[in-house]
Amino acid sequence: MLEIRNLHATIAGKEILKGINLHIGAGETHAIMGPNGAGKSTLSAVLAGNPAYTVTEGEVIFRGKNLLRMAPEVRAREGLFLSFQYPVEIPGVSMTNFMRAAVNAKREHEGKPALNAGEFLKLMRAKRALVELDNKLAGRSVNEGFSGGEKKRNEIFQMAMLEPCLSILDETDSGLDIDALRIVAEGVNKLHNETNATIVITHYQRLLDYIVPDYVHILADGQIVRTGGKELALELEQTGYAGLGKSE
Amino acid sequence: MNDVIIHKGEKKHLIITHVADDSAQWRIRQEADSVLTVHLFCLEADAGTTGDVLLDIEQIGGHAETYIYGLGILTGKQRIGVRTHVKHSVPDGKSNQLLKFAVRDEAQGAFIGELIVAPHAQHTEAMQTNRNVLLSPTATMHTQPQLEIYADDVKCSHGATTGQIDESALFYMQQRGIAPEEARRLLLAAFFHDVLTTLNEPEVEDRLQRKIADRLG
Ligand SMILES: Nc1ncnc2c1ncn2[C@@H]1O[C@H](COP(=O)(O)OP(=O)(O)OP(=O)(O)O)[C@@H](O)[C@H]1O
Ligand SMILES: [Mg+2]
Numbered sequence: 001m002l003e004i005r006n007l008h009a010t011i012a013g014k015e016i017l018k019g020i021n022l023h024i025g026a027g028e029t030h031a032i033m034g035p036n037g038a039g040k041s042t043l044s045a046v047l048a049g050n051p052a053y054t055v056t057e058g059e060v061i062f063r064g065k066n067l068l069r070m071a072p073e074v075r076a077r078e079g080l081f082l083s084f085q086y087p088v089e090i091p092g093v094s095m096t097n098f099m100r101a102a103v104n105a106k107r108e109h110e111g112k113p114a115l116n117a118g119e120f121l122k123l124m125r126a127k128r129a130l131v132e133l134d135n136k137l138a139g140r141s142v143n144e145g146f147s148g149g150e151k152k153r154n155e156i157f158q159m160a161m162l163e164p165c166l167s168i169l170d171e172t173d174s175g176l177d178i179d180a181l182r183i184v185a186e187g188v189n190k191l192h193n194e195t196n197a198t199i200v201i202t203h204y205q206r207l208l209d210y211i212v213p214d215y216v217h218i219l220a221d222g223q224i225v226r227t228g229g230k231e232l233a234l235e236l237e238q239t240g241y242a243g244l245g246k247s248e
Numbered sequence: 249m250n251d252v253i254i255h256k257g258e259k260k261h262l263i264i265t266h267v268a269d270d271s272a273q274w275r276i277r278q279e280a281d282s283v284l285t286v287h288l289f290c291l292e293a294d295a296g297t298t299g300d301v302l303l304d305i306e307q308i309g310g311h312a313e314t315y316i317y318g319l320g321i322l323t324g325k326q327r328i329g330v331r332t333h334v335k336h337s338v339p340d341g342k343s344n345q346l347l348k349f350a351v352r353d354e355a356q357g358a359f360i361g362e363l364i365v366a367p368h369a370q371h372t373e374a375m376q377t378n379r380n381v382l383l384s385p386t387a388t389m390h391t392q393p394q395l396e397i398y399a400d401d402v403k404c405s406h407g408a409t410t411g412q413i414d415e416s417a418l419f420y421m422q423q424r425g426i427a428p429e430e431a432r433r434l435l436l437a438a439f440f441h442d443v444l445t446t447l448n449e450p451e452v453e454d455r456l457q458r459k460i461a462d463r464l465g
Binding site: 048049050051071072073075076077081082084087088089090091092093097098099101102105106109141142158162 | 414416417419420421422423424425426427428430431434435437438439441
């Protein structure tokens with residue numbers, strides 16, 4: 001699914017990723033944890049193709065193709081989805097128009113015809129139910145005036161609409177209340193199957209009780225310093241990053 | 249120069265779509281209780297077009313209302329200047345101006361908004377808003393609000409901003425698979441939305457939205 005080899009990246013001339021290696025197979029769930037500023041969001045931004053970052057070394061193969069050579073929108077249509085740590089508000093652009101453009105761009109890429117209005121609304125309704133997203137939110141401008149938790153729920157709604165192969169969830173749990181966390185996690189689990197994969201970036205073991213990872217990686221100062229099973233997250237909960245002797 | 253008097257109690261709706269070659273030059277006088285609504289659409293495609301628009305409006309009778317809504321897309325080497333001169337000469341008048349421009353390529357836009365409230369024009373309510381987006385580094389927009397307020401019991405406000413397309417919104421949309429050109433179109437449709445809704449005619453709005461999309465294509 002995804003193969004990251006010796007990935008280095010900079011922003012504003014400052015090196016943030018310092019040689020990331022990561023292999024993600026179909027059907028797998030990986031958790032990435034690590035201290036603030038370690039480079040977790042940078043890694044997701046680089047994978048998604050955010051032009052603010054420069055890759056200086058390394059390669060990324062996504063479903064057999066050179067990911068770093070694709071435009072951001074092509075990466076998305078190929079099935080890469082990023083649930084943003086800070087979803088962007090787009091005043092004046094309705095959720096409906098936004099999602100229609102996204103869904104149909106992907107369908108066109110796959111050689112499928114665009115959905116007609118009826119089919120599209122039916123899809124919206126079905127996916128909204130999956131994450132219990134309020135109809136009122138779906139009727140508003142993209143993320144405009146949404147609460148922190150509503151924005152995160154809206155990210156997972158969009159993920160459900162687009163059915164990606166690889167989902168990167170960057171702190172999707174932050175800002176969610178306890179019920180919302182369960183609903184969102186259940187939504188993610190329902191979407192998970194043997195042909196797709198999920199990366200969850202989180203600071204808290206709690207999310208991993210719901211979305212159980214096959215692997216846990218610790219990212220510190222731009223490198224993956226440890227990899228283990230789900231018990232690594234529990235260990236971390238006990239000792240903190242200092243206990244790992246690897247970081248601040 | 250088109251000279252017009254809007255008589256007492258009359259309502260007039262002026263739609264201006266042809267601005268090239270200085271063809272839109274208006275001097276309008278409003279008598280008491282008259283209402284003037286101007287819609288200005290600078291969407292002509294001719295690259296290299298130049299044109300100056302003048303809306304010289306004076307309220308000469310009380311309780312008159314003036315509304316100016318405008319939008320423009322300037323591309324290529326177009327140079328379009330819009331000057332509004334709204335003068336409240338008598339008390340109890342109202343005016344509202346909302347003008348938005350998107351400027352691309354090497355096009356040059358200018359908006360000069362002169363708003364004058366005469367010494368005796370008490371209880372005037374006047375608003376002027378000008379928002380612009382520059383779609384390329386070589387595009388320019390000159391904006392110059394000029395308020396001269398000589399009465400003290402009035403409510404006047406104005407605001408002018410020139411910015412760029414929100415890069416983070418653009419990336420967010422691209423991350424969902426939307427091509428940057430399409431994303432820009434959606435963002436600009438949103439930008440112009442409040443001007444278009446002042447038409448109160450969904451059909452015309454739709455037509456203009458398509459025209460806007462064409463102009464950016
Ligand atoms: N424009 C920039 N210029 C310089 N440094 C930057 C810039 N943007 C981000 N950084 C730095 O990059 C580093 C990595 O940031 P990143 O957002 O990837 O961390 P993170 O692991 O996601 O942290 P958190 O857990 O707080 O979300 C931080 O030290 C941050 O200050
Ligand atoms: Mg982060």
